[in-house]
Amino acid sequence: MTTEPAPSYRELQRAALAAAEPARYGEGAAIVCDRVVRIFTAEKVEVQALQGLDLVVERGDLVALVGASGSGKSTLLNILAGLDSPTAGRATVDGCDLLDMNARDRLRYRREVVGFVWQQTARNLLPFLTAAQNVALPMQLRGARRTRGAAKRHAARVAELLEALEIGPLADRLPAQLSGGQQQRVAIAVAMANNPAVLLADEPTGELDSETAAGIFDAFRTVNRELAATVVIVTHDPMVAGEVRRTVAVRDGRTSTEVLRSTVVGEDGAERVSEREYAMLDRTGRIQLPRHFLAALGMEHRVAVDLAADRIEVRPDEAAELSAARPPAGPS
Numbered sequence: 410m411t412t413e414p415a416p417s418y419r420e421l422q423r424a425a426l427a428a429a430e431p432a433r434y435g436e437g438a439a440i441v442c443d444r445v446v447r448i449f450t451a452e453k454v455e456v457q458a459l460q461g462l463d464l465v466v467e468r469g470d471l472v473a474l475v476g477a478s479g480s481g482k483s484t485l486l487n488i489l490a491g492l493d494s495p496t497a498g499r500a501t502v503d504g505c506d507l508l509d510m511n512a513r514d515r516l517r518y519r520r521e522v523v524g525f526v527w528q529q530t531a532r533n534l535l536p537f538l539t540a541a542q543n544v545a546l547p548m549q550l551r552g553a554r555r556t557r558g559a560a561k562r563h564a565a566r567v568a569e570l571l572e573a574l575e576i577g578p579l580a581d582r583l584p585a586q587l588s589g590g591q592q593q594r595v596a597i598a599v600a601m602a603n604n605p606a607v608l609l610a611d612e613p614t615g616e617l618d619s620e621t622a623a624g625i626f627d628a629f630r631t632v633n634r635e636l637a638a639t640v641v642i643v644t645h646d647p648m649v650a651g652e653v654r655r656t657v658a659v660r661d662g663r664t665s666t667e668v669l670r671s672t673v674v675g676e677d678g679a680e681r682v683s684e685r686e687y688a689m690l691d692r693t694g695r696i697q698l699p700r701h702f703l704a705a706l707g708m709e710h711r712v713a714v715d716l717a718a719d720r721i722e723v724r725p726d727e728a729a730e731l732s733a734a735r736p737p738a739g740p741s
């Protein structure tokens with residue numbers, strides 16, 4: 410019979426400390442936003458673009474962010490891209506604390522940790538470089554010495570990315586010699602050049618027709634699956650939002666609802682996509698109910714909340730209904 414060796418004092422101490430430490434919100438996730446606030450001041454007027462936004466994106470996820478114009482999606486994406494800073498809260502991407510970066514950290518972060526694809530195809534690429542040269546540029550800017558070995562590695566990575574994105578034969582063309590969809594594929598390759606942990610895209614199919622947009626969306630899926638990047642896409646395109654496993658809606662500067670999709674096999678053996686909408690519960694216990702639910706039951710200002718054995722029930726304000734039905738007794 411073998412006996413386990415007794416743990417050392419240090420091992421016991423480490424285990425006790427780990428047990429005592431509460432798990433941090435979103436620990437280990439690719440993206441964590443914890444009560445993120447962003448206030449802009451324009452002409453002495455304050456705009457709260459993000460009002461305590463919570464979001465956790467796990468590694469390997471492919472997420473669509475949707476929401477009305479002005480809800481805060483681009484503000485959030487700019488913060489995640491390291492182009493802007495939150496006013497308050499905590500935001501981390503791949504473990505990098507976005508509130509605690511100096512100029513040098515920020516540059517390294519933008520070159521190595523995140524990749525970015527913009528809506529305007531022209532903004533993603535330098536017009537005087539070929540597709541292959543555009544993809545090689547981020548690797549050269551990363552600062553590796555120009556050795557023959559590095560040049561060989563860069564060329565191999567360029568070929569690998571262009572191949573994965575199905576634009577290998579277009580390597581020597583200038584952006585002006587490519588269609589809008591082909592330019593966006595090159596832009597995705599540029600964003601992935603330094604193998605970032607997270608790929609962010611702001612309306613990447615906004616300037617494309619629906620067939621080309623479907624192809625670009627497939628390219629994001631390829632990057633997510635084959636190059637192991639966590640992908641977040643801001644979109645108005647219902648087709649894109651309808652095809653990802655997770656769609657998060659932003660409303661008034663907060664994440665409000667979330668739709669999760671999975672493929673289920675029915676009794677007839679056919680596959681279909683099952684969808685479920687969830688309201689987000691923030692860390693203080695607040696939820697934002699979908700607007701159409703509130704409108705359907707005429708709920709506003711105040712609701713009755715009751716705890717049942719297995720659910721919390723939210724009902725229209727009964728006191729308001731009663732007083733509307735029975736006008737207060739006046740002087741006779």
Ligand SMILES: Nc1ncnc2c1ncn2[C@@H]1O[C@H](COP(=O)(O)OP(=O)(O)OP(=O)(O)O)[C@@H](O)[C@H]1O
Pocket residue numbers: 449450451456457458476477478479480481482483484485
């Ligand atoms: N630099 C800025 N200065 C002042 N206000 C700003 C600034 N940037 C954004 N805002 C305001 O913050 C709010 C959120 O804007 P944001 O661009 O993030 O919304 P959005 O959801 O991306 O909208 P859209 O879908 O139209 O791009 C809006 O009220 C906007 O006017």
